[in-house]
Amino acid sequence: MELDAARPDAARLDIVVSGLASDAHTWNLVYLQLVLEEMGHRVTNLGACVPDGLLTSKCGQAAPDLVVLGSVNGHGFQDARRVIGPLRARLAGTPVVIGGKLGVDGAGGRAAALLAAGFDAVFEDADAIPQFRRYVERLSAGVRS
Amino acid sequence: MTDRSFGGFVARAAAAGELVVQPRMGVAGPARMRAGLAAVRGAGVRAAGTITVDSFTRVGEHLAVRRALDTGAELNGYPIVAHSPGTTRAVLDGLRGRDFPVQVRHGSACPQKIVAALLAAGLDATEGGPLSYCLPYSRVPVAESVRAWAESCLLLSDARERGARPHLESFGGCMMGQLCPPSLLVAISVLEGLFFRQHGVDSMSLSYAQQTDPGQDAEAVAALRALAAEHLSDVDWHVVLYTYMGVFPRTPHGATALLERSAELAVRTGAERLIVKTTAEAHRIPTVAENVTALVTAAAAAAQAEPGGPIEDTGVLDEARALVEAVLGLAPDVGIALVRAVERGYLDVPYCLHQDNAGRTRAFVDGDGRLQWSRIGALPLPAGRAVPAAAPTADELLRSLTHVERAFDRPSPRPQE
Numbered sequence: 059m060e061l062d063a064a065r066p067d068a069a070r071l072d073i074v075v076s077g078l079a080s081d082a083h084t085w086n087l088v089y090l091q092l093v094l095e096e097m098g099h100r101v102t103n104l105g106a107c108v109p110d111g112l113l114t115s116k117c118g119q120a121a122p123d124l125v126v127l128g129s130v131n132g133h134g135f136q137d138a139r140r141v142i143g144p145l146r147a148r149l150a151g152t153p154v155v156i157g158g159k160l161g162v163d164g165a166g167g168r169a170a171a172l173l174a175a176g177f178d179a180v181f182e183d184a185d186a187i188p189q190f191r192r193y194v195e196r197l198s199a200g201v202r203s
Numbered sequence: 204m205t206d207r208s209f210g211g212f213v214a215r216a217a218a219a220g221e222l223v224v225q226p227r228m229g230v231a232g233p234a235r236m237r238a239g240l241a242a243v244r245g246a247g248v249r250a251a252g253t254i255t256v257d258s259f260t261r262v263g264e265h266l267a268v269r270r271a272l273d274t275g276a277e278l279n280g281y282p283i284v285a286h287s288p289g290t291t292r293a294v295l296d297g298l299r300g301r302d303f304p305v306q307v308r309h310g311s312a313c314p315q316k317i318v319a320a321l322l323a324a325g326l327d328a329t330e331g332g333p334l335s336y337c338l339p340y341s342r343v344p345v346a347e348s349v350r351a352w353a354e355s356c357l358l359l360s361d362a363r364e365r366g367a368r369p370h371l372e373s374f375g376g377c378m379m380g381q382l383c384p385p386s387l388l389v390a391i392s393v394l395e396g397l398f399f400r401q402h403g404v405d406s407m408s409l410s411y412a413q414q415t416d417p418g419q420d421a422e423a424v425a426a427l428r429a430l431a432a433e434h435l436s437d438v439d440w441h442v443v444l445y446t447y448m449g450v451f452p453r454t455p456h457g458a459t460a461l462l463e464r465s466a467e468l469a470v471r472t473g474a475e476r477l478i479v480k481t482t483a484e485a486h487r488i489p490t491v492a493e494n495v496t497a498l499v500t501a502a503a504a505a506a507q508a509e510p511g512g513p514i515e516d517t518g519v520l521d522e523a524r525a526l527v528e529a530v531l532g533l534a535p536d537v538g539i540a541l542v543r544a545v546e547r548g549y550l551d552v553p554y555c556l557h558q559d560n561a562g563r564t565r566a567f568v569d570g571d572g573r574l575q576w577s578r579i580g581a582l583p584l585p586a587g588r589a590v591p592a593a594a595p596t597a598d599e600l601l602r603s604l605t606h607v608e609r610a611f612d613r614p615s616p617r618p619q620e
Contacts, residue, residue: 080258080267082310082340084379085450085604088554092597105556107262107342131258132279132488136271159487161277 068198071123076104078129078137086128110141118148127156134160135168142176157181209304209328209370210406210439213475221249222505223476226494229255229280236281237294239491244303246495248502252305255280261311283320291324312341313351318358327362330372332395338557339379345545345559349538353402360403368406371399376410378552381449382566384574385423386522393430398537405438412445413465416573424472426520441475450608451484457611458482463504470508529583548581567592568603
């Protein structure tokens with residue numbers, strides 16, 4: 059409530075945070091949950107190794123305001139390009155974003171292909187978290203609950 | 204008959220006063236996998252080889268593996284189930300032997316196909332465990348993982364009939380990579396060892412991952428050895444130490460110093476084997492050359508290190524013993540005891556998101572750089588084992604997660620001494 063009082067124009071968002079099918083890492087997801095909760099949002103954290111079908115069905119049920127995918131195992135690019143189609147089929151207008159280390163070579167530069175595949179934003183630079191916070195703030199300011 | 208067993212190799216190295224060093228290494232293509240193993244074997248150090256399985260295979264997405272192989276897409280490891288036994292035998296031919304055992308590393312909660320594939324290729328050493336590859340890494344219910352690991356142990360132990368002595372390592376000392384207090388790591392390693400033994404495995408290793416404080420880590424490895432001696436005296440066992448598994452230093456000097464401290468810790472505590480990390484850890488999957496450099500660096504640091512030295516007692520052994528005994532008291536069958544222990548929160552891993560994990564414990568790095576409980580939930584520990592700490596905000600969690608990285612990335616060339 060304090061957070062709402064401090065930012066009266068910002069809406070409290072329902073956000074699904076999830077890892078991708080082949081990625082076992084969870085610290086990134088634990089951290090993202092805390093970041094979003096401290097911004098005043100409600101988080102459903104699906105955890106690691108979420109199969110495509112489970113991700114799409116959970117997102118379909120939850121009807122969230124935002125879906126945040128995190129991946130750091132190097133398979134994120136492949137997993138993400140595969141799952142965005144089924145996700146879009148369930149959540150046509152919902153922002154879906156992804157961040158982390160998305161390829162095995164650490165080179166980055168996959169944002170354009172993921173944006174073209176249907177993601178609304180990709181965060182894989184050194185200052186990904188500040189960029190991500192600003193993105194969520196803008197989204198939150200534009201949504202009325 | 205020549206002893207080609209993994210445990211025998213480690214025991215001979217220990218008798219010679221040498222630490223076995225081992226990388227994580229897996230690439231999709233058989234020729235490149237073979238080249239990687241050859242480079243490790245030829246590194247000039249007492250090394251064990253590793254085939255790390257890709258993460259599609261780990262979670263059983265064999266169609267995704269096939270698609271990646273067909274299209275040339277990236278895989279982050281060697282797809283041992285998709286490659287034929289003949290292919291894997293050819294990868295190993297002339298490399299694996301008495302002086303170069305090879306372990307398959309995979310991370311699967313349900314590893315039966317992986318175990319069958321490695322056995323079919325003539326291998327007999329792998330790692331994991333019903334809790335350590337379930338809670339942090341999977342969505343598989345603990346009870347199902349327990350069944351899968353019981354089957355996998357039986358598959359492995361059956362290989363004794365062909366004259367092998369299969370070896371299984373518990374990954375229990377590495378839960379979540381970081382921020383799991385030492386007593387719980389030690390307890391899970393010992394309990395998984397007891398589970399392996401119940402299911403017919405008689406050569407095993409127990410793990411512990413370097414955490415935030417060398418003194419606390421030395422105490423933990425001593426506790427692990429003490430409990431293993433008490434509970435596993437009738438099987439072959441050794442201790443495998445892991446170089447820090449958490450957020451890794453980004454600078455070459457920091458990453459190298461952390462690796463060297465882990466090698467020194469291994470020697471100091473009598474750990475027989477070390478799984479290394481490379482200077483690339485913070486950035487990407489390491490190359491073969493980076494792995495070889497890490498092996499050489501670790502072996503050199505180990506050769507300079509002194510065994511023994513004082514070990515303090517801050518209660519790690521008492522805590523670990525309390526956890527092990529409380530869990531074993533839940534059922535005569537170790538697998539059932541593990542399932543009940545997770546249900547009751549007797550084993551409750553901090554920050555673990557698995558649906559079966561109680562999620563009532565928390566841990567943090569205190570002002571002295573030591574790992575402490577801030578909430579013990581239902582862990583069967585004496586009251587007072589938790590240190591009151593600030594609520595884990597995102598910033599506070601990040602501070603604990605990056606404590607080691609920050610300490611080692613400082614410009615000072617030899618931190619924490």
